[in-house]
Amino acid sequence: MSHITIISEKCVGCKLCVGACPFNAIEVTEKKAKILDDCTLCGACVSSCKFNAIDFQKDETDASVDLSEYQGVWVFGEQKNNQVSQVVSELLGEGRKLADKLSVPLSVVLIGSEIEGQAADLIACGSDNVYLVEHESLKNYNDESYADIFVQLVKRFKPEVILLGATTYGRSLAPRVASRLNTGLTADCTSLDIDPETRNLLQTRPAFGGNLMATIICPNHRPQMSTVRPKVMKPLDPDPARKGKIIRPDVHIPTELSVKVIDIVQTLCEKVNLTEADIIVSGGRGLGDPKNFVLVEELAEVLGAAVGASRPVVDSGWVDYSHQVGQTGKTVGPKVYFACGISGAVQHLAGMSSSDIVIAINKDPSAPIFKIATFGIIGNVIEILPELTKEFKAKLV
Ligand SMILES: Cc1cc2nc3c(=O)[nH]c(=O)nc-3n(C[C@H](O)[C@H](O)[C@H](O)COP(=O)(O)OP(=O)(O)OC[C@H]3O[C@@H](n4cnc5c(N)ncnc54)[C@H](O)[C@@H]3O)c2cc1C
Ligand code: SF4
Ligand code: SF4
Structure with missing residues (x-):
């Protein structure tokens, strides 16, 4: 079993280890560090101590596992x-x-x-x-x-x-x-x-x-x-x-279950199927008002695309969480991704940067989304979206 101890004679109470611990599991009182119960034995603090005052013994192997x-x-x-x-x-x-x-x-x-x-x-x-x-x-x-x-x-x-x-x-x-x-x-x-x-x-x-x-x-x-x-x-x-x-392995099929599935009801959100869509039109906070989100939905409909959203839009209740793209939402990889009024924060990019083509609409030419965009449109998304919808409608419908 791994264990960690502070060597009291060596500890000078400098608190370097406190900042190094991701779990707030060290406190320093009366110039001596103390490991608290929250310690996960991750070992991150050991190298932070310049005085070799942290003794960390890691159990390298679990003998019971071959x-x-x-x-x-x-x-x-x-x-x-x-x-x-x-x-x-x-x-x-x-x-x-x-x-x-x-x-x-x-x-x-x-x-x-x-x-x-x-x-x-x-x-x-x-x-x-x-x-x-x-x-x-x-x-x-x-x-x-x-x-x-x-x-x-x-x-x-x-x-x-x-x-x-x-x-x-x-x-x-x-x-x-x-x-x-x-x-x-x-x-x-x-x-x-x-x-x-x-x-x-x-x-x-x-x-x-x-x-x-x-x-x-x-x-x-x-x-x-x-x-x-x-x-x-x-x-x-x-x-x-x-x-x-x-x-076909011989297995025991458990029958005494505490949870039984009675029925599966497909919700409207599931029909969006964001993760498998070839085209996604996503809206962000740059749309300014929940009522403007319809502009995203209209373009998506004309293109036969799924509707995506950034997290603030979801957090504000403009659309359901099932539409959220990003680190804490869905990861998507469509052929074409429209980012409308989305700044391009790293957490949003985590969910869509493998898209083949990214078309970004943003009024700020220095918005990070333009760094990964294939095509960029600098301007007001409220004016540009209806124009795009009109043009695509004329060509596709
Ligand atoms: C742990 C963690 C997880 C996260 N997970 C996610 C996630 O899964 N998905 C996600 O999206 N975010 C996530 N975030 C949030 C992320 O950091 C950003 O805050 C978020 O992506 C910003 O959303 P946005 O681009 O819509 O809004 P903003 O950053 O506010 O950007 C709005 C953009 O619209 C532009 N704009 C404004 N008005 C107009 C206009 N009229 N016309 C054109 N452009 C306009 C602005 O120039 C700006 O670039 C997470 C954050 C954290 C800390
Ligand atoms: S081993 Fe990890 S959790 Fe424990 S005190 Fe050190 S840094 Fe914190
Ligand atoms: S970094 Fe080392 S010397 Fe400094 S408080 Fe932590 S254990 Fe003590």
Whole structure:
């Protein structure tokens, strides 16, 4: 077990460690530092002390875990209404690269009812194996039963890497599985790689409000688990000639569940389907007034586009959260992204900078959005949007 102590004789009470602790877990009283209960044993304070007054003993390995027993890369084959989500093929594209670097098979865990028909597509998209678990009670996603089955499979087949979509289902399933397996989980990764020496998964994601990128490893536990948002990774071109195996493992299907899904009602928001749209028209605070948001919706309608929004617009209640693009909203990757009255803050860019073409409308020529825009229109968005709608209508409708 790791532990941290202050060597009282060496501590001069300079407080350098206080500023270095991200968890406010050090206080200095009477010129002596003291570690508080909030300490997470992250070790960040150690190098800040110029007096070697912090003794940090890290338990490097957990003797109970034999890392070499774990092999293979797995992807959670999330499905809804028996259709595998688009994010799964994106994860398979990335998973293929990781599996090849590790020289191990790539597999999908597909849980559902009468869903075998999807397995061939998963193999075409890069998977070597599909672990198929079918039961009528598994038709709809359920936290309890899906997590239970997933954990049974991991314990038996011991994959070293598991990738899940950072979707509603993936975000719910991943922490349940990770905590039951006593392993680490990195959410919302934007890039993944393998350290060839250690076989550790290098999991990179934005940290501190998107101002820096952190690469996180899970060196002492297996499997290494990551979630990745839709549209961040690129799928492979499907190859229907690819060969793979469908494996039907014998698992216990949990029936005593505390939550039962009675019905699934599709909300209007879900029909927006922002993450899969080819064109998105997004509005920001520059629209000035909630009533002006209709200008964004009108252009979107003419273009057959989805409607996006920046966070202040959502926070002010102009549109529903399901439209928010950015670090705390959706990650999108359309062919064309209209940013209307959006400044281009780093947290917004985190959700849309992989768009093929960005068209920015902003009255401020120095707005950061112009740095990533393919085309920029400097001017009043209230005047420009109706003009664009009129022109596109004349050409398209
Ligand atoms: C932890 C964290 C997470 C966040 N997550 C997100 C997120 O997911 N998504 C997100 O969007 N933000 C997010 N933010 C907020 C982000 O930092 C910005 O505050 C936000 O993106 C700004 O939104 P905006 O561009 O609409 O507004 P502003 O920054 O206020 O920009 C408005 C722009 O409109 C222009 N403008 C004004 N009037 C007009 C006009 N008449 N015509 C043309 N242009 C005009 C202005 O020049 C300005 O550039 C997050 C912040 C934090 C701290
Ligand atoms: S180990 Fe981490 S959490 Fe604990 S006192 Fe040091 S910096 Fe703070
Ligand atoms: S940085 Fe070192 S010497 Fe300074 S207060 Fe912290 S433990 Fe003491």
